[in-house]
Amino acid sequence: MDMATMKNMGVADRVIRAIVGIVLISLVFIGPQTPWGWIGIIPLATAVISWCPAYSLIGMRTTK
Template identity: 40%
Template sequence: MKSNVGTIDRTLRILLGLALIAGAATGVLGAWGWVGVVPLATGIFRFCPAYLPFGLSTCRVKQAD
């Protein structure tokens, strides 16, 4: 699995995911806030499956295959 999530993208995903989860845990956002697990996981693993069909990558350095 090649990384396709860059540093800024990764930071934003982790922050958004944590904010959504915190909102859901405190009851501010309701149950839909648990969807924050998705951006949190993609930020932690530096891989976004939604980028694959479009050939997108926010990483600066190209990785060797």
């Protein structure tokens, strides 16, 4: 299985996840300064690799 067949996220999905991830991570440094902001690593990482494990489990794809 090559990397192109593993991708299950479209461009819009990736952009939204990246923004959410960056916003959550920024909470660690600004705002309420809560360590819960580190959860933003998950959506940011899935945006970078274009693959969501939850989508794989339920058979969902947002790619063309």
